[in-house]
Amino acid sequence: MPGGLRTTMLNPAEMMPDMNDPDRIAQMAQLAMLLELSSSPKPGNVDRCHDYEDVSFSHFIASAVLSYPSFRRAASGESDIGRLILDTVSAWREWGLRGNTHFGEIALLIPLASAASRPGPLRSEISRVVESTTVEDSICFYRAFELAGARAADVNEMSLKDPGAADEIATRGVRLIDLMRLSQGHDLIAREWATGFSRSFELADALCEMVPRHGLNRGVVLTYITALSEEPDSLVASKFGIDVALEVSRMAGAALRSPDVISSAMEMDRVLISRDINPGSTADLIASSLFIALMRGLRF
Amino acid sequence: MPGGLRTTMLNPAEMMPDMNDPDRIAQMAQLAMLLELSSSPKPGNVDRCHDYEDVSFSHFIASAVLSYPSFRRAASGESDIGRLILDTVSAWREWGLRGNTHFGEIALLIPLASAASRPGPLRSEISRVVESTTVEDSICFYRAFELAGARAADVNEMSLKDPGAADEIATRGVRLIDLMRLSQGHDLIAREWATGFSRSFELADALCEMVPRHGLNRGVVLTYITALSEEPDSLVASKFGIDVALEVSRMAGAALRSPDVISSAMEMDRVLISRDINPGSTADLIASSLFIALMRGLRF
Incomplete structure (x- = not known):
């Protein structure tokens, strides 16, 4: 990166x-x-x-x-x-x-x-x-x-x-x-x-820690996958039901624990795309937390 | 696309x-x-x-x-x-x-x-x-x-x-x-x-023809490669000399004539990146011509 x-x-x-x-x-x-x-x-x-x-x-x-x-x-x-x-x-x-x-x-x-x-x-x-x-x-x-x-x-x-x-x-x-x-x-x-x-502020804290350590792209990706693993995405739940949203969160958790998080995330991406599953609410939270982090002085 | x-x-x-x-x-x-x-x-x-x-x-x-x-x-x-x-x-x-x-x-x-x-x-x-x-x-x-x-x-x-x-x-x-x-x-x-x-207006004409026909991304890519094939890039010439700039234009021309322009452009991309050759002035002209095309009403 x-x-x-x-x-x-x-x-x-x-x-x-x-x-x-x-x-x-x-x-x-x-x-x-x-x-x-x-x-x-x-x-x-x-x-x-x-x-x-x-x-x-x-x-x-x-x-x-x-x-x-x-x-x-x-x-x-x-x-x-x-x-x-x-x-x-x-x-x-x-x-x-x-x-x-x-x-x-x-x-x-x-x-x-x-x-x-x-x-x-x-x-x-x-x-x-x-x-x-x-x-x-x-x-x-x-x-x-x-x-x-x-x-x-x-x-x-x-x-x-x-x-x-x-x-x-x-x-x-x-x-x-x-x-x-x-x-x-x-x-x-x-x-x-x-x-x-409150969740946006929590994720902004995560970004301010992850981005300086891992670089911007990897820091954002890790924060997104962590967020997804911790809470089911509500856009996914509204389209497919809570069980699918929980399954996606478990997939994110497994990706995080894998030896190569980015490769696992790429594989997870292929699976979700093939099933038309889009965790859009979690992506929205990444935008609000990035705003808070940028306003706090995060640079890259 | x-x-x-x-x-x-x-x-x-x-x-x-x-x-x-x-x-x-x-x-x-x-x-x-x-x-x-x-x-x-x-x-x-x-x-x-x-x-x-x-x-x-x-x-x-x-x-x-x-x-x-x-x-x-x-x-x-x-x-x-x-x-x-x-x-x-x-x-x-x-x-x-x-x-x-x-x-x-x-x-x-x-x-x-x-x-x-x-x-x-x-x-x-x-x-x-x-x-x-x-x-x-x-x-x-x-x-x-x-x-x-x-x-x-x-x-x-x-x-x-x-x-x-x-x-x-x-x-x-x-x-x-x-x-x-x-x-x-x-x-x-x-x-x-x-x-x-004058070149920006010419390329804007090309975009207004190519983008509705091929879609935004392909239209922009074709316009960029055509522009590069027609005139040597001045940023390349200033770094590597005019002969290299002319060689890049010939490569662009060959990509345009190939049966699969996008694949040829991807291959050309790999070659240029490996030689650290960046036709940045031609990219700048794409931005000015996109502006003119957008002001004329190009949408996607």
Whole structure:
């Protein structure tokens, strides 16, 4: 891994003075998306070395490029998180991108970009950002979800598939944070919202330890496989059921324990691709944890 | 190529109304860099499937991310092209990026982003943009060149390697367009400046024909190999001499005529990598032509 030898954490004293500049925050959110995308092998996900049938590497790249203005708006003090998520998906569609590329990632990175621009520690500010979401945010999020063609998760008795869901959200006064709390049991993204992004911060700690030791690509891959081994992927569970998601986690654990983790991950990648199994929620968590690590000064 | 079937040119009537919005122009410049980077195989260059010893795929990604603000400034009416190029290289260094990543590309894309924001056709405006550069632009460009660690091209009697060159530029009143004209005989980037970006426009025509027919990746690869076969790469010539550059062009021609162009390009890639031969100027032209094609409405 050529970049590995030079991977480092910036000393806080050396850190750039502009880490709360909206453009810098937007850059780190975009870079987190692109580094997650290009790290390889990331079993079952689009990466440098393979595309999906319908959505290719270049569509994910375009999606990250087109997300930039929303990140900058979030980091410039615009607090309507649902609207920013909807505007991002609309920007993808208006430009001509089809398919679902990065819905999970922007649902994590937009609130994080907002929190990063605020004066307190990221960990406290992210809870304040999600806690202050409104019913209007829920309605926008619901529309964004539909427009993105994201996989529908049933939110307990309120299904995001249900055409009446938007009305019900409004009638019942369900804020976006409430909607996420309803889904936290079966959706990793929703759980981040409900828990102050605790898993993202944990994985950022892992990245800050692994990347300087193993280089960027290997550090990201090891963090991804570790994350997958520790918790079943909720996108896999929603498509194939919890048993398959647990099986994937066991495969990740076996890969980690093997003498050559990268080769085992490549083999696991082939198996998951052949079964059309895509642990996309875990990849989304890698993007949010990369953002946190980059904001802390991780360099490569 | 999964994306291929959906590759298209937007009908001008469907084109977004915001194509001269600074953010949209900056996005297309950044996307051009990232699509050039990730197209594969692009014999001798960093791509999705291999890194260089010292600069990896992720460094090129970070470099494209960090270039965004300069593109937006260029597209917002800031006309000091030399300063924008210098600020981009400074941003790379301040963030912690080392090595030369995209110097040739920003030297093409920053004036193009400026031209794209002006009212007339891109082809007329780019000539006006470069024609209006100043001695101050030359001095900034010279400093950027040094800071980027770009390969020094001898500008006739005035060498960019010469520590007195900046003084000489000032004393002799050499504008940036003059400096480029002095180098146009042996540098493809300089020749673009001197000729109103004529090669970039030609290659954009090729992309707009090839990409809808072959899909994005294959269309870009075919355009790159065709460009390389037609003209010797000036970065290769500056490192290894014109004979080696001509040999590389003949190899590209042979790959194009072979029954399986992509396999031949992969074989050519292995040969060039083993000899450390990197046709980087031709890759730079692919980025500028991708920008022009994207601004014309190329989608994938």
